[in-house]
Amino acid sequence: MSAIGFDNEKYLLMQSQYIRDRISQFGGKLYLEFGGKLFDDYHASRVLPGFEPDSKLKMLLQLKERVEIVITINAADIEKNKLRSDLGITYDLDVIRLIDCFRSIGLYVGSVVMTRFDGQATAIAFQKRLESLGVRVYRHYTIEGYPSDIAKIVSAEGYGKNEYIETTKELVVITAPGPGSGKMATCLSQLYHEHKRGVQAGYAKFETFPIWNLPLTHPVNLAYEAATADLNDVNMIDPFHLEAYGETTVNYNRDVEIYPVVKAMLEKILGTCPYKSPTDMGVNMAGNCIIDDEITKEASKQEILRRYYTALCDQRKGLLADDVVYKLELLMKKAGITVNDRKVIGPALQKAAITGAPAVAIELPDGTIVTGKTTELLGASAALLLNALKVLAGLEDELHMISPTVIEPIQHLKTDHLGNRNPRLHTDEALIALSICASSDEKAELAMQQLNKLRGCEVHSSVILSPVDEKVFRRLGIHLTCEPRY
Numbered sequence: 308m309s310a311i312g313f314d315n316e317k318y319l320l321m322q323s324q325y326i327r328d329r330i331s332q333f334g335g336k337l338y339l340e341f342g343g344k345l346f347d348d349y350h351a352s353r354v355l356p357g358f359e360p361d362s363k364l365k366m367l368l369q370l371k372e373r374v375e376i377v378i379t380i381n382a383a384d385i386e387k388n389k390l391r392s393d394l395g396i397t398y399d400l401d402v403i404r405l406i407d408c409f410r411s412i413g414l415y416v417g418s419v420v421m422t423r424f425d426g427q428a429t430a431i432a433f434q435k436r437l438e439s440l441g442v443r444v445y446r447h448y449t450i451e452g453y454p455s456d457i458a459k460i461v462s463a464e465g466y467g468k469n470e471y472i473e474t475t476k477e478l479v480v481i482t483a484p485g486p487g488s489g490k491m492a493t494c495l496s497q498l499y500h501e502h503k504r505g506v507q508a509g510y511a512k513f514e515t516f517p518i519w520n521l522p523l524t525h526p527v528n529l530a531y532e533a534a535t536a537d538l539n540d541v542n543m544i545d546p547f548h549l550e551a552y553g554e555t556t557v558n559y560n561r562d563v564e565i566y567p568v569v570k571a572m573l574e575k576i577l578g579t580c581p582y583k584s585p586t587d588m589g590v591n592m593a594g595n596c597i598i599d600d601e602i603t604k605e606a607s608k609q610e611i612l613r614r615y616y617t618a619l620c621d622q623r624k625g626l627l628a629d630d631v632v633y634k635l636e637l638l639m640k641k642a643g644i645t646v647n648d649r650k651v652i653g654p655a656l657q658k659a660a661i662t663g664a665p666a667v668a669i670e671l672p673d674g675t676i677v678t679g680k681t682t683e684l685l686g687a688s689a690a691l692l693l694n695a696l697k698v699l700a701g702l703e704d705e706l707h708m709i710s711p712t713v714i715e716p717i718q719h720l721k722t723d724h725l726g727n728r729n730p731r732l733h734t735d736e737a738l739i740a741l742s743i744c745a746s747s748d749e750k751a752e753l754a755m756q757q758l759n760k761l762r763g764c765e766v767h768s769s770v771i772l773s774p775v776d777e778k779v780f781r782r783l784g785i786h787l788t789c790e791p792r793y
Contacts, residue, residue: 312602313357313593322592323369326513329590330373330477332581333509336501338494339590341482342514346408351515353786354530354607355593363515367414367480375417375476376409378402379488382421382430391485399433401484406442417474418443422489425449445470447489447496454568461575466499486538495569498576509581510573511590512562517542518594519556519586526607528557529642533614536634537627548584556586608642609765609786612649615639616788620771623791649788651767654678656790659769667691669785670765671698681731684714688768688776689737692761696741699757700750708751709740734779761785 330337343351345367351358359365367374381389384398391401402419409416419437421430424446434444447469452459459465472493479497481490494510501508516531528542545558547566562585569588573580582588597603615635621627639645646652651668654676658666664681667688671677677698679691693708702708717736721727732740738758744751762784771789772780780787 310599310602311357312597312599312606313355314596314598315357315359315362318358318362318593318596319366319369321595322366322590325590325592326366326370326478326511329509329511334507335477336479336506336508337477338479338481338497338508338510340490340494340510340512341480342490342512343516345482346405348515350530350534350610351593354527354610355597355603356606357598358593363513364412368412370478371413373477374480375415375474375478376480376482377418377420377472377474377493378405378416379420379422379481379483379490379493381488382424382427384485384488385421385433386427386429389485398484398488403437403440405482405484406440415476416442417476417479418445418472420445420447420472420489420493422447422493423449443473445472447493453492454565457568457571457575461499461572466496467503469496469500471500472497491565491569495572495576498573502576510588512588513590514562515591515593517557517559519545519558519589519591520594521557521597523557524641526604526611526642529638530607530610530614531559533611533635533638536614536618536631536638545584545586548586551583556584558585558589562588608644608648611635611638611642612644612646613786613788615646616767616791619791620789623771623793649765649767651676651765652788655767655769665768665770667766667768669695669761671695672760672764684711684718684731685737686729686731686733686776688734688772688780689732691766692734693737693741693754695761695764696754696757699760700753702750702754706750708748708754709737709744713740713743733773733775735775738779758783 326339345363347360348363349360352360380398380402389398390396391398396404406416419442421434421444424430437444450460450465454460481493483490498508498510517528521528523542523544532540532542541560542557543560543563545556545563548554548556566585570580570582618627618632618635622629622632651670655666655668655678658668658678658680662680665687666681667679669677669691675698677691677695679687679694681687682690697704697706697708714732717732717740718730722730741751742755745755764785766780766785766787768787768789771791771793777787
């Protein structure tokens, strides 16, 4: 599981140089629509082992003196308090978080743009809050007939009404807290205003997935479809690129569908479109940095299976439509995999059948499978972690690393004071108890030292876990799946 299939250092060098070349192509100014996550891109790190979650950020740091960041947010999303599901915070709070994150590492945040502004009171209040923090804010408006009425969009009544964003750097990165924030429209609006001012500027798009120079059905690209199954994104051959160059490349449906509109807008703004296809617009070099295709294929297949089980659990909770599960089952067939290809499923279900209670299994870095069962003292997940740490530390299986004198007061606190009916320790409680024992027990200390070795391990549970256990597994960097049952 620690095998590397992606050369991250090569990626940082090649990607930053390719963006420099694209800046030069347009005479020294480039608006770069930045899709996906700049921070914590764990999907990419899972399907491209060796890709670091903050690689895109490190790449921008190589261009630090030339980069200015503009964050867009849809005013309607501010009004309805739209949430980032992975962080549990609203889009407006995430904008402030992003500003702090960028600035903390020395990247310049020039401004925030509120797109589709229509006088929303919450958006006006948010603008005042940002301005009180010293952040410049611009307003872009809803354009009637967008994106089809190109004559109106590219006119004084369309982009012309938008406030011009004052920028000072060669590379203007347009990012956002989530999709639908108006990144592309902001880029094109700026091109319109720059052209009116006689400034040469260009537009490009940075999306990691799908990877344009991998086959359509390559597991890495299928894993991207799995990740966006609920958005109805579909990978497809770029027909415009095929017609222009006779080369087969991969893009996704939304970029292919919008390309004729973007092409027409660029022609109207610049006089000619510099790109013959959606693929031409991209600047992603990730496909050139894969050093072991088999490793990335296997990692991507496991990601598809994880997405499938996540969808099954969401379906069981009533959070997901059936058609998303059907799409993921189709992707599994395309990838040539079944649930039997996830090695931890069988042992977890077998242990649960034997004990008649919830059970969990983990695959350690050397391929060893370890299980955890439900006991009077520990939940299955907590037992699993302790068992795994014992194996990694080379300790005997019969060893009780946490003294009953530590467990019993925790159980007393849970049931008698905090209102819990279940006295068994969750994963967080078990790890805290183990850390207490480690202060006076060398074997417990040795076990604690193994925690980092769990990062990247695969785990399967015979039941849907509590949010507490899910969160602990996520923080440890463990890849979790669960059976869709309570």
